[in-house]
Amino acid sequence: MAKRLIKLTFPKDLIKKPITFQMAKKFDVMPNIRRAKITEEIGEIMLELEGADQNLDKGVAYLKKEGVIVEPIVGDIIE
Amino acid sequence: MSCVKGLKCRECGRPYPKEALFVCEYCFGPLEVDYDYDRIKQVLTREAISARPKNLWRYRELLPIDGDPTDGLNSGFTPLIRARNLEKALGVRELYIKDDSVSHPTLSFKDRVVAVALSKAKEFGFDTVACASTGNLANSVACQSAIAGLKRYIFIPADLEAGKIIGTLIYNPTLVAVEGNYDEVNRLCSEVASKYNWAFVNINIRPYYAEGSKTYGYEILEQLGWKAPRHIVVPCAGGSLITKIWKSIREFEKLGLIEKAHTKVYAAQAAGCAPIVTAIKENSEIIKPVKPKTIAKSLAIGNPADGIYAAATARDSGGGGEDVSDDEIVEAIKLLAQTEGIFTETAGGVTLGAAKKLIENGKIPKDESIVVSITGNGLKTQEAVADKIGKPIRIKPNIASFEEHVRRH
Ligand SMILES: Cc1ncc(COP(=O)(O)O)c(C=O)c1O
Numbered sequence: 001m002a003k004r005l006i007k008l009t010f011p012k013d014l015i016k017k018p019i020t021f022q023m024a025k026k027f028d029v030m031p032n033i034r035r036a037k038i039t040e041e042i043g044e045i046m047l048e049l050e051g052a053d054q055n056l057d058k059g060v061a062y063l064k065k066e067g068v069i070v071e072p073i074v075g076d077i078i079e
Numbered sequence: 080m081s082c083v084k085g086l087k088c089r090e091c092g093r094p095y096p097k098e099a100l101f102v103c104e105y106c107f108g109p110l111e112v113d114y115d116y117d118r119i120k121q122v123l124t125r126e127a128i129s130a131r132p133k134n135l136w137r138y139r140e141l142l143p144i145d146g147d148p149t150d151g152l153n154s155g156f157t158p159l160i161r162a163r164n165l166e167k168a169l170g171v172r173e174l175y176i177k178d179d180s181v182s183h184p185t186l187s188f189k190d191r192v193v194a195v196a197l198s199k200a201k202e203f204g205f206d207t208v209a210c211a212s213t214g215n216l217a218n219s220v221a222c223q224s225a226i227a228g229l230k231r232y233i234f235i236p237a238d239l240e241a242g243k244i245i246g247t248l249i250y251n252p253t254l255v256a257v258e259g260n261y262d263e264v265n266r267l268c269s270e271v272a273s274k275y276n277w278a279f280v281n282i283n284i285r286p287y288y289a290e291g292s293k294t295y296g297y298e299i300l301e302q303l304g305w306k307a308p309r310h311i312v313v314p315c316a317g318g319s320l321i322t323k324i325w326k327s328i329r330e331f332e333k334l335g336l337i338e339k340a341h342t343k344v345y346a347a348q349a350a351g352c353a354p355i356v357t358a359i360k361e362n363s364e365i366i367k368p369v370k371p372k373t374i375a376k377s378l379a380i381g382n383p384a385d386g387i388y389a390a391a392t393a394r395d396s397g398g399g400g401e402d403v404s405d406d407e408i409v410e411a412i413k414l415l416a417q418t419e420g421i422f423t424e425t426a427g428g429v430t431l432g433a434a435k436k437l438i439e440n441g442k443i444p445k446d447e448s449i450v451v452s453i454t455g456n457g458l459k460t461q462e463a464v465a466d467k468i469g470k471p472i473r474i475k476p477n478i479a480s481f482e483e484h485v486r487r488h
């Protein structure tokens with residue numbers, strides 16, 4: 001299992017969609033939200049994703065494809 | 080003697096020990112150095128500071144090292160210049176340039192942060208230092224780690240200016256040119272940093288490193304005669320410098336070294352990479368990352384680590400932000416050279432260009448004191464102006480040719 005600490009930025013039109021939840025279900029990734037901020041225009045979530053390495057890759061790719069900006073907070077933590 | 084209590088999360092306030100840590104494990108907020116100000120107040124007086132050597136370590140109680148400083152002993156205390164010609168050109172009453180284009184040894188304010196980062200990295204026992212850089216940091220890490228005898232790995236975007244690349248290679252580091260923009264370099268470096276036990280000055284040493292920028296602010300306050308200016312314009316990339324200048328003012332107030340200050344702080348960015356200024360203008364508490372496209376490569380960070388704090392600094396101080404086009408950057412570089420004799424790099428063009436706009440549109444009043452932060456040297460970014468400043472008049476080595484081409488009668 002690996003952990004990824006990332007920041008997700010949601011543009012306005014994605015704020016209301018349950019993308020993070022869908023990603024988690026689809027790729028068997030466990031999200032653990034630590035901090036979030038939201039305005040009318042933009043949303044931001046700092047979270048930890050835990051799962052098998054290739055599932056994390058797929059999950060992150062899915063988020064990006066949906067239009068979410070994904071930035072690492074630190075490098076991967078392999079346990 | 081150490082005046083550092085430890086680290087503290089900027090978001091949730093949780094305390095952490097003095098180690099090479101940089102992110103809160105609970106809320107993922109950035110960690111900051113936590114000082115014992117009561118203790119500092121007992122020793123750090125105007126007299127004590129004035130009596131010390133003129134380098135950035137004269138404020139050492141406010142810097143995060145435990146032992147004696149070992150690096151950057153000739154860095155800092157750059158000129159604060161009363162810019163009388165520029166005052167006339169801009170129609171303002173009192174304008175100063177804080178000139179880090181002549182910082183020793185690598186001609187940018189990054190010598191300050193690297194001095195602190197390397198002193199700290201050695202205290203921690205690291206033998207290898209590394210950084211992700213838009214250029215100036217690369218120069219300074221390569222240089223100062225050569226002096227310190229440390230191994231060094233420098234990561235830059237592959238398309239940097241020749242001056243920044245040569246100004247790094249000359250110190251013989253391992254220089255890695257990554258095919259991507261700074262944000263991609265930074266992403267790669269956060270991976271590298273989690274695998275290798277190196278002192279990444281702007282990753283795992285960041286809380287300590289960033290404190291070095293405060294000395295730019297302390298010097299302004301001291302050089303103004305222990306007074307704060309009413310307005311200060313600061314270039315932003317990652318957004319650290321502007322927050323640390325703000326912190327320097329608050330700390331000097333707290334220590335009674337200056338009276339209560341009413342300084343307004345303004346962020347300056349290039350229009351082609353202005354995530355911080357956009358957040359300020361839109362009054363947003365979230366930074367929207369952008370893909371940079373500007374000649375101001377030293378400021379081309381699309382996802383600024385301290386962006387949100389930089390925007391908050393500008394807002395809370397009552398200041399603001401402004402962005403400038405590439406043409407305005409070049410015009411401002413020329414203006415500064417032709418009025419004050421200072422040849423700054425693109426970042427300086429951004430800062431002066433933004434200051435000019437803020438003055439013209441009335442955001443900065445013409446009759447109050449203004450400091451423009453010049454943080455880098457123009458010889459490093461010559462391609463930005465090379466074909467915009469004319470050419471030498473070419474003649475034969477005789478008087479006839481001179482009179483024919485230069486002094487036509
Ligand atoms: C010349 C110059 N000025 C200003 C900055 C901005 O500093 P910060 O990243 O702390 O906002 C940089 C950053 O690389 C720089 O090179």
Ligand SMILES: [Zn+2]
Pocket residue numbers: 088089090091092093103104105106107108
């Ligand atoms: Zn925290």
